[in-house]
Amino acid sequence: MNQSKQGITNWLLLLGVIVLSVTPLIFIKGAEFGGADGQAEQVIGEIKPGYQPWVKPFFEPPSGEIESLLFSSQAALGAGIIGYAIGLYKGRSQQQRNKE
Amino acid sequence: MGTLSFYLVVSAAAPAYGMHIMEGYLPPAWAAFWWVVALPFMILGVRSLTRITKANPELKLLLALAGAFTFVLSALKLPSVTGSCSHPTGTGLGAVLFGPLAMSVLGTLVLVFQALLLAHGGLTTLGANAFSMAIAGPFAAYWIYHLIMQLTGKQKIAIFSAAALADLLTYVITSVQLALAFPAPVGGFIASFAKFAGIFAITQVPLAISEGLLTVLVWNWLQSYSPQELEILQLIKRQPQTHESI
Numbered sequence A: 001m002n003q004s005k006q007g008i009t010n011w012l013l014l015l016g017v018i019v020l021s022v023t024p025l026i027f028i029k030g031a032e033f034g035g036a037d038g039q040a041e042q043v044i045g046e047i048k049p050g051y052q053p054w055v056k057p058f059f060e061p062p063s064g065e066i067e068s069l070l071f072s073s074q075a076a077l078g079a080g081i082i083g084y085a086i087g088l089y090k091g092r093s094q095q096q097r098n099k100e
Numbered sequence B: 001m002g003t004l005s006f007y008l009v010v011s012a013a014a015p016a017y018g019m020h021i022m023e024g025y026l027p028p029a030w031a032a033f034w035w036v037v038a039l040p041f042m043i044l045g046v047r048s049l050t051r052i053t054k055a056n057p058e059l060k061l062l063l064a065l066a067g068a069f070t071f072v073l074s075a076l077k078l079p080s081v082t083g084s085c086s087h088p089t090g091t092g093l094g095a096v097l098f099g100p101l102a103m104s105v106l107g108t109l110v111l112v113f114q115a116l117l118l119a120h121g122g123l124t125t126l127g128a129n130a131f132s133m134a135i136a137g138p139f140a141a142y143w144i145y146h147l148i149m150q151l152t153g154k155q156k157i158a159i160f161s162a163a164a165l166a167d168l169l170t171y172v173i174t175s176v177q178l179a180l181a182f183p184a185p186v187g188g189f190i191a192s193f194a195k196f197a198g199i200f201a202i203t204q205v206p207l208a209i210s211e212g213l214l215t216v217l218v219w220n221w222l223q224s225y226s227p228q229e230l231e232i233l234q235l236i237k238r239q240p241q242t243h244e245s246i
Helices: A003-027 A036-047 A064-099 B002-012 B028-055 B057-073 B091-098 B100-117 B126-151 B155-181 B188-225 B227-232
Strands: B084-086
Touching (some): A036 B188, A064 B188, B028 B057, B028 B155, B057 B091, B057 B188, B084 B188, B091 B126, B091 B155, B091 B188, B126 B155, B155 B188
16 A cells, blocks of 8 residues: 555645635736636626626625625535545445455 | 635625526527426436435435536536636536436426525526526536546546536526527527527636536545446446556
């Protein structure tokens, strides 16, 4: 088992993601980092001036804070399940190894 | 660091953003069209899921993990080289594990959650968004994975490419959908597609790479700790240790 090599690989994978995410923040000065679909709305406005959305979202988060709460809940819920599953699998595989 | 967090806080207060097609931004005819295209996949997906869970109930946890992975990744709005933010999709992992049809259901569930609670995407545009993120992306991931496995047999490269390209294709499809609905007065569909792809697809390139890396990370965990499940899914071929490293 080259567990330690695997561990290093995993940290490198994470590092890669962090570098990819932080680089734009450092190198692109003065960008707003808004959402890509906000820009799409502008383009639709250019192509078809006067286009109005024909339905309103059924519920809009009342503020940026509430929206970030909902987004972080989504991430937390998902991360919790992933952590639970991987932890369970890990415990199970160690038990099996101890039996052998 | 202070300015950075200030930036993030300020941009977080901007209304409605992300990457799915926004509620009400597809004309009714197109919205209906994509619903009709997406529905059969969802029905087949539900059947595929029931078949998987009936045959191998022990895979339910892994199924939950695949769904949770999509849940986490589509909640992470990452900054990109274009100076705007978008999020990955996380559908590649589940597509490779359980097949693309299973992902059509899981991905749609994520989209419903975001449409209802976050005003992110929408119900009228759900058909279109489900087609790009939960159908086209997973199918691409599935095919790319099997293609690269057949050509090279290098599993990690196959996983990485499947996840990254599925992510990218999702947003190419989004651009196609918007361009079809809003062809430019001059230059028509092509001109519009260039504009939308310039926003969505280019923004997505570094995120797609990130998604590929994260998918390989989870894959490594699964390979170390739950080889039985992967064996049931016939994803582990008894191969010599030399293929283990990237």
